[in-house]
Amino acid sequence: MTGHKILIYPQRKEELRRKSDPVIGMNKRVRRLIRNLKATSQANPDGVGLAAPQINAHQRVVIVRLGSEVEGKWRAGPPIALVNPEIIEAGDERRDFDGCLSFPGLYGETKRPHHLRVTGLDEEGQPVDRVLEGFNAVLVHHELDHLNGVLFIDRIEKAEDLYRLSVNENGELVRLQVSSDLQLAGNLKQVASQVELVDVDKKK
Numbered sequence: 001m002t003g004h005k006i007l008i009y010p011q012r013k014e015e016l017r018r019k020s021d022p023v024i025g026m027n028k029r030v031r032r033l034i035r036n037l038k039a040t041s042q043a044n045p046d047g048v049g050l051a052a053p054q055i056n057a058h059q060r061v062v063i064v065r066l067g068s069e070v071e072g073k074w075r076a077g078p079p080i081a082l083v084n085p086e087i088i089e090a091g092d093e094r095r096d097f098d099g100c101l102s103f104p105g106l107y108g109e110t111k112r113p114h115h116l117r118v119t120g121l122d123e124e125g126q127p128v129d130r131v132l133e134g135f136n137a138v139l140v141h142h143e144l145d146h147l148n149g150v151l152f153i154d155r156i157e158k159a160e161d162l163y164r165l166s167v168n169e170n171g172e173l174v175r176l177q178v179s180s181d182l183q184l185a186g187n188l189k190q191v192a193s194q195v196e197l198v199d200v201d202k203k204k
């Protein structure tokens with residue numbers, strides 16, 4: 001299985017903005033959706049999560065690859081499914097890295113809870129009640145947003161917090177500030193059409 005095509009913003013804005021419906025009963029269709037999401041997630045190892053609307057399925061199902069810090073580097077675990085996830089507690093809001101497979105090459109800094117308690121069902125239909133901390137809370141929060149048609153660009157507070165990563169002529173990874181000729185979201189108004197070199201990041 002190679003997975004499904006991921007819907008890209010803004011071309012598939014309408015579908016990405018659609019609110020997903022609760023899953024009623026773990027039937028064959030839901031299980032197939034979970035399989036498709038996992039396959040799509042595995043085919044896109046850069047992403048640590050995927051929500052059903054990103055493959056044009058409007059059911060409340062997300063896949064997350066919860067991770068842990070190993071020798072200072074964040075390692076993502078295997079994809080797990082959350083069905084009908086609900087946020088029970090949210091706290092410790094802080095700025096962190098954000099990005100989305102529906103926005104290839106675009107990254108940003110958003111403010112999200114770093115403590116989250118989520119209930120829902122696992123892929124067997126069994127109830128789950130999980131507490132997530134740190135970046136795991138961030139990524140689950142990001143995926144749950146998708147189910148309500150909320151995208152990470154909506155949580156960008158100012159245009160300077162949004163950037164693209166690109167490789168320069170010296171082979172270094174650089175941050176390019178994004179100007180919103182891209183018409184990204186209502187809260188990011190038109191700025192200019194050029195990108196500006198703002199920062200050099202040699203981390204990777």
Ligand code: NI
Binds near residue numbers: 143
């Ligand atoms: Ni996303």
